[in-house]
Amino acid sequence: MPSIRIIVAFATLVIAITPARAQEWPTRPVTMVVPFAAGGPLDVVGRLLASRLSQILDQQVVVENVTGAGGTIGSNRVAKAAPDGYQFVFGHLGTHAFSQTLYKRPPYDGVTDFEPVVIVNHGIFLLLVRKELPVSTLAEFITYAKVNQKKMQFGSAGAGSINQMACVLLTIAMGTNITQVPYRGNALALQDLIGGRIDFMCDSLVTALPQIQQNTVKAIANLTPSRASRLPNLATAREQGLTEVAIDGWNAFFFPKGTPEPIVRRLNQATSEALDTPSVRERMQDLGTRVSAPEHRSPEYLAKLLRSDIERWADRIKAAGIAGQ
Numbered sequence: 001m002p003s004i005r006i007i008v009a010f011a012t013l014v015i016a017i018t019p020a021r022a023q024e025w026p027t028r029p030v031t032m033v034v035p036f037a038a039g040g041p042l043d044v045v046g047r048l049l050a051s052r053l054s055q056i057l058d059q060q061v062v063v064e065n066v067t068g069a070g071g072t073i074g075s076n077r078v079a080k081a082a083p084d085g086y087q088f089v090f091g092h093l094g095t096h097a098f099s100q101t102l103y104k105r106p107p108y109d110g111v112t113d114f115e116p117v118v119i120v121n122h123g124i125f126l127l128l129v130r131k132e133l134p135v136s137t138l139a140e141f142i143t144y145a146k147v148n149q150k151k152m153q154f155g156s157a158g159a160g161s162i163n164q165m166a167c168v169l170l171t172i173a174m175g176t177n178i179t180q181v182p183y184r185g186n187a188l189a190l191q192d193l194i195g196g197r198i199d200f201m202c203d204s205l206v207t208a209l210p211q212i213q214q215n216t217v218k219a220i221a222n223l224t225p226s227r228a229s230r231l232p233n234l235a236t237a238r239e240q241g242l243t244e245v246a247i248d249g250w251n252a253f254f255f256p257k258g259t260p261e262p263i264v265r266r267l268n269q270a271t272s273e274a275l276d277t278p279s280v281r282e283r284m285q286d287l288g289t290r291v292s293a294p295e296h297r298s299p300e301y302l303a304k305l306l307r308s309d310i311e312r313w314a315d316r317i318k319a320a321g322i323a324g325q
Helices: 004-024 041-057 069-079 093-102 138-151 162-174 186-194 205-213 261-275 278-287 299-319
Strands: 030-034 061-065 087-092 114-123 125-130 153-156 179-182 200-204 217-222 249-256
Touching: 030 041, 030 069, 041 061, 041 087, 041 114, 041 205, 041 261, 041 278, 069 087, 069 093, 069 249, 087 093, 087 114, 093 162, 093 249, 093 299, 114 261, 114 299, 125 138, 125 162, 125 186, 125 205, 138 162, 138 217, 153 162, 153 186, 162 179, 162 200, 162 299, 186 200, 186 205, 186 217, 200 205, 205 217, 205 278, 249 261, 261 278, 261 299
Parallel strands: 030 061, 030 087, 153 179, 153 200
Antiparallel strands: 087 249, 114 249, 125 200, 125 217
């Protein structure tokens, strides 16, 4: 049998090698899992950042769309991946907070199965209606919905998606019961809204803005706490009387639990550098998304926010009667 001295020496060597390897990270391409379909708001921002991160890290950051179940399939793949720094997920409020209450048996624990890295941006969500719907204000929409709710439909990117929860909150606040049509991605729902096959959806400004500008859909209200710089004349739901409708949808990077801290810090620093790159900031502002503030980019800040949002949204999800699906 090996002596205690040899075992201790071997353990010391392993401990010494692991930080060294972490400091060298990455030595090969890294996969960013986007748990939603290509063309959606998370995908658009993810690909923009992947390009700049590839330059900063001197290794290619490859975007892979792993879709389904409101983003939990892709997130679960990363939760179960080796904690070696070569897979991380671009998750959000839905994948890591809503999912913990929406599902009776979530496939992962949003807190204990991941290493928080950094908040990337905050999504701005809008109430969009089909062009032919005879409304132009939130008050008119509420009146119309109360009369026509039995035949109306709204689209979403599926259970657990932020746009689903935004529309659920909206319909509850209006006192209506409207049928949801879940899609396999945000872009597919938007296509059907443009085609007039559904009546409304709660979409991210990133994907909604081009359609608003082309007049293929109508924007009725901003569902986030404050007005958007790209649509300064569009009032929030709060301003239009629905004070309980305000959703701040953050998007963030997460590694699998156990990923070495030096790797977590390296991706955190690289992402912050990418977000501060003028061309990236300008493009994200053009897209209509809000870049996270520098003081809110630490892993510790994200960890605290996640725990708070899981608890805060649990009450709302249970009140909406959609918990434990």
